[in-house]
Amino acid sequence: MLVAYILVLKFECVHADPSCSKNAETIVCVNSVDGRNVRANVYIVAGKDRNSIPEYTVKVAMDKFMEGTCTYDKNSGYMLCVTKNQWRSSSWSGYINIEFACTNKLYTAYGADWKSRDYYCRNR
Known part of the structure; x- marks a missing residue:
């Protein structure tokens, strides 16, 4: 029992990058596509201190994953990317x-x- 508790505690506290102290888990729901223009909503759904993630950090991360240049509004969750x-x-x-x-x-x-x-956006 103690071993199981230690393993759970260990995995709860481990980040992929030990130099980072906060994380945010996001869901991207693509709403429309017009060639290379992708419109989507980004929902921050979980993570330690997720409400404090800077808007610019989300934007730069989405640039990487959408393989383009994105604009992102944290208040509305709206994102537009040119991929x-x-x-x-x-x-x-x-x-x-x-x-x-x-x-x-x-x-x-x-x-x-x-x-x-x-899969991720059914109820959003």
Whole structure:
């Protein structure tokens, strides 16, 4: 029992990047696509101190995962990206973990898990 508790505690406290002290788990719901223009909503759904993630950090992380240049409004969650590749469909959703408040860089982002739109965005 003690071993199981220690393992749970260990995994609850471990970040992918030990230099980062906060994280935010985000869901991206693609609403529409017009060639390389992708309109989406970004929902910050979980994470330690997720409400304090800077708007710019979310924007830069989305630039990486959308492979383009994005604008992002934290108040509305609206995002517009101009991507380097043309998207064929708006039926996508993604789950992305962003770690921030890092001692050696702006952020670390990982885990872009793209699924059908309903997988993450059914009730959003």
